[in-house]
Amino acid sequence: MNSGRYNLVSKEAKKKPTIITVNGVKIGNSKLAIIAGPCAVESYEQMDKVAKALSSMGVKFLRGGAFKPRTNPYAFQGLGLEGLNILRRVADKYKMAVVTEIPDLRDLDVIINKTDILQIGARNMQNSQLLKEVGRSKKPVILKRGMNSTVEEFLLAAEYILSNGNPNVILCERGIRTFEKETRNTLTLATIPLVKELSHLPIIVDPSHGLGKKSLIEPMTKAAIACGADGFMIEVHPNPEKALSDSKQQFTPSEFKKMLKNLKTIAKAVGKTL
Ligand code: PEP
Numbered sequence: 001m002n003s004g005r006y007n008l009v010s011k012e013a014k015k016k017p018t019i020i021t022v023n024g025v026k027i028g029n030s031k032l033a034i035i036a037g038p039c040a041v042e043s044y045e046q047m048d049k050v051a052k053a054l055s056s057m058g059v060k061f062l063r064g065g066a067f068k069p070r071t072n073p074y075a076f077q078g079l080g081l082e083g084l085n086i087l088r089r090v091a092d093k094y095k096m097a098v099v100t101e102i103p104d105l106r107d108l109d110v111i112i113n114k115t116d117i118l119q120i121g122a123r124n125m126q127n128s129q130l131l132k133e134v135g136r137s138k139k140p141v142i143l144k145r146g147m148n149s150t151v152e153e154f155l156l157a158a159e160y161i162l163s164n165g166n167p168n169v170i171l172c173e174r175g176i177r178t179f180e181k182e183t184r185n186t187l188t189l190a191t192i193p194l195v196k197e198l199s200h201l202p203i204i205v206d207p208s209h210g211l212g213k214k215s216l217i218e219p220m221t222k223a224a225i226a227c228g229a230d231g232f233m234i235e236v237h238p239n240p241e242k243a244l245s246d247s248k249q250q251f252t253p254s255e256f257k258k259m260l261k262n263l264k265t266i267a268k269a270v271g272k273t274l
């Protein structure tokens with residue numbers, strides 16, 4: 001890593017791992033952060049069902065896209081502000097924290113007041129204007145790795161946020177584009193121990209988008225925990241077959257519950273808890 005470029009994100013800049021507190025819950029310590037919820041907010045009933053189930057499993061972070069950046073312009077684009085309001089209401093009802101994506105700088109003011117963590121999506125990882133504004137906001141942020149970005153570019157994107165005043169960055173590995181077609185992306189888990197060598201920032205994994213295939217999510221989440229991830233973000237929908245986006249990769253609440261149980265042994269083996 002070239003010195004002078006990572007003034008704030010590097011281990012040299014700060015030796016102790018960064019722990020970020022959101023609504024009283026810490027991310028980056030020995031308790032793994034679990035973020036779950038549907039790809040997109042579709043209705044109050046959908047969110048209520050999923051949040052009720054997740055909160056009963058002890059999940060503290062509820063995700064859901066309200067403003068959806070889709071590859072296809074004709075695909076469901078999210079409910080927008082209405083979706084954001086549903087997400088907030090439901091999260092408050094179950095005492096959960098909200099995680100939602102900010103795809104466009106123009107929506108920052110409205111989103112910032114209704115979310116607990118801002119998510120910067122893979123498609124926006126190098127949107128420097130967005131990174132700067134989110135940096136000025138001080139709001140905790142999940143920064144997803146761009147599907148075409150190197151780890152160096154990923155850390156430089158985080159440096160944008162920190163250098164604009166916001167130290168509350170959680171990195172998220174979500175896979176990159178390769179020649180492999182069997183999975184949606186190639187989930188490059190080496191990023192996790194690599195980032196741990198280079199930076200003090202917490203890093204989580206998103207195996208849902210990284211793989212796009214339900215059957216691979218549990219083994220790869222286990223692998224991510226084994227190599228030091230600080231948590232994971234997984235898509236869960238009350239009725240995945242009917243989901244308006246990413247239906248193939250979303251778990252039902254009961255599938256997710258089963259997986260959480262199966263993760264306990266590996267978490268314990270590396271000194272973590274769920
Ligand atoms: C998401 O998490 O909702 C999402 C769109 O993921 P990504 O930006 O990683 O594609």
Ligand code: MN
Pocket residue numbers: 039040209235245246
């Ligand atoms: Mn999705």
